[in-house]
Amino acid sequence: MAFAKKLFSSSLLLGSTLGTLAMVNKVTEAMAGELDTVLTGEERRYPWKYGDMFYEVKGNKDAKPLVLIHGFGPGASSYEWRKNIDTLSEQFRVYALDMLGFGLSDHPSIDYDAEICADLLNDFIREVIGKPAIAVAHGLTAAYIIAAAYRRPQMFERLVLVTPPTGILQETYPSTVNTILKTVLRLPVIGQFIYSSVLTSRQAIRGYYDAQGYHNPGLITDELVEYIYTSAHQPNSRYVMASFLGGYLHLDVHEAFARLQVPVTAVWGRESTGTVVPAEASATFKRVNSAIDVRIIDKASVHVQDEQAGQFNNLLREFAGAAIL
Numbered sequence: 200m201a202f203a204k205k206l207f208s209s210s211l212l213l214g215s216t217l218g219t220l221a222m223v224n225k226v227t228e229a230m231a232g233e234l235d236t237v238l239t240g241e242e243r244r245y246p247w248k249y250g251d252m253f254y255e256v257k258g259n260k261d262a263k264p265l266v267l268i269h270g271f272g273p274g275a276s277s278y279e280w281r282k283n284i285d286t287l288s289e290q291f292r293v294y295a296l297d298m299l300g301f302g303l304s305d306h307p308s309i310d311y312d313a314e315i316c317a318d319l320l321n322d323f324i325r326e327v328i329g330k331p332a333i334a335v336a337h338g339l340t341a342a343y344i345i346a347a348a349y350r351r352p353q354m355f356e357r358l359v360l361v362t363p364p365t366g367i368l369q370e371t372y373p374s375t376v377n378t379i380l381k382t383v384l385r386l387p388v389i390g391q392f393i394y395s396s397v398l399t400s401r402q403a404i405r406g407y408y409d410a411q412g413y414h415n416p417g418l419i420t421d422e423l424v425e426y427i428y429t430s431a432h433q434p435n436s437r438y439v440m441a442s443f444l445g446g447y448l449h450l451d452v453h454e455a456f457a458r459l460q461v462p463v464t465a466v467w468g469r470e471s472t473g474t475v476v477p478a479e480a481s482a483t484f485k486r487v488n489s490a491i492d493v494r495i496i497d498k499a500s501v502h503v504q505d506e507q508a509g510q511f512n513n514l515l516r517e518f519a520g521a522a523i524l
Contacts, residue, residue, distance in 0.1 A: 234303055234429050237281050238295055240288070245323055250305030252319065253277075253297040258288035263356070263519060264328045265291035268320065269298065270338030270361075270501075271443050273399045273407055274431030276302025279337065282508035283515075290519040294328065296320075298340070300439030301430070308435050311442035313450035317343040324354050331356040333518055337504070339443075342367035342450040345463075349455035357518055360465040362475055362501050365483045368453045373446035381445030384437050394437035398444075401428050414470040414500040457487050464492040466514065468499030468506065475501065 236242065240257030255277065265287060267280045277295040287293050297304040299319055300311060309315070320343050324332060333356050336344040341363035348355040373381070384390040397403065404427050408419050430436075442448050456463075465484055467477035481493040494514060499506040 232429055234433055236277070236303060237426070238277060238284050240284060240293065240295065245327055247299070247319060247322065249309055249315065249319075250299055250307045252299050252305070252323065253303035254323075255284070255295045256293065257284055257295075258290075258292040260292060262290060262292040264330065264332040265293050265515065266324065266328070266332050266334045267293065267295040268334065268336040268340045268344065269296070269301070270340060271298075271301075271448065272338075272411070273404055273440065274427030274429070274436075276430050278302070278426055278430065279502065279505060281505075283504055283512055286508075286512045287515055290516055291333070294332075296323070298439075300436070302433075306433060306435035306438065308438050310447075311439045312447050313342070316340070316448060317346045317450060320344065321347040321350065325351065328354075330354075333357045333359065333515070335359040335361065335515065336363075337361040338501070339364065339367065339448060342452045345452040345456050345459060346450060348461045349452070349459050352459075352461050355461045358459075358461055358463045359515065359518075360463065361503055362467055362471060363465055363480070363484070364475055365480050367450060368456060368483060368487055370451040370453075371446065371449055377445045377447075381441045381447060384441035384444065390441070391437060394440065395432060398440070399428065399431040399436075401425075404428055404431065408502075412500065412502050414468060414498060414506060418506060453487060456484075459488060462492070463488065463490070464494060464514075466494045466496060466503055466511070468501065468503045469495050469497050470500045472500070 236255065238255045240255030242255055244251040244253055267277065267283065269275050269277055269279050276297045280295050284293050284295055298316065300306050324347065331354060334344045334348070338361070341360040344358055348358055384394055401424055405419055405424050409416055413419055465481065467475065467480060469477055471477055477495050484491050485493070496503050496507050496510050504511045
């Protein structure tokens with residue numbers, strides 16, 4: 200009898216706790232508000248098998264196509280190219296994408312993995328652009344572009360890798376801890392609460408970008424944090440982040456990069472620290488493919504395109520007059 204009472208009390212407590220967490224989740228998501236783009240291009244959607252991918256296009260239709268692909272992180276989206284698209288569209292036909300699960304794209308509750316991301320980019324470039332493009336990929340998405348260019352080199356004129364991590368040149372597997380983290384984050388109530396109220400709170404976002412994003416902390420403004428917060432709290436955003444934090448979006452492109460025939464330029468901020476130290480990273484990439492062109496930009500960390508937008512834009516404009524091989 201005593202055991203039954205204790206079980207009943209525990210069930211009531213658990214139900215009450217889950218109910219409270221569910222209410223917190225709904226309020227948090229509702230208060231985040233709707234997301235809108237700050238980019239100035241023409242808004243479009245690419246229908247794909249798992250959902251629509253949002254993108255913006257700007258520039259002369261006959262200009263050389265240039266694709267901007269954001270990196271991964273809490274609330275990531277094409278917002279990170281806000282200081283680049285206008286200038287670059289003067290010489291390029293610019294496509295700025297929100298990867299599936301991020302920003303204004305659909306957020307299907309699927310089990311995201313690296314092949315899904317790579318296939319999405321490959322299909323978009325083949326079906327929407329349809330001719331050789333300059334692809335600019337930030338962070339982990341550099342691996343997907345390397346894989347796509349290795350498979351279909353005729354669709355790429357040049358790759359520009361922004362702060363690419365050396366981890367994409369080696370085979371890794373999710374640890375037990377990472378697998379548990381992914382599983383927990385996918386849970387409907389508890390996972391949503393951990394994601395929304397812990398991992399993507401405004402304080403957590405500011406701390407994340409302070410540690411991994413910017414050399415100049417003054418650029419981490421309230422406006423930036425608020426946009427990323429809103430993006431991170433769109434419905435079902437936790438699913439793609441569960442895979443990212445769990446290590447399931449990693450793609451080993453060592454062999455593809457070693458055999459790649461498409462010209463590659465890699466850009467690092469000199470003040471990058473942690474797992475992406477410019478001197479060490481550039482040396483690692485050169486050992487795999489000695490033809491890589493390395494550029495180091497001063498007074499910048501992971502978000503080179505934001506911290507030193509002028510230098511970054513000028514670098515890409517160098518390629519505007521280059522002939523398609």
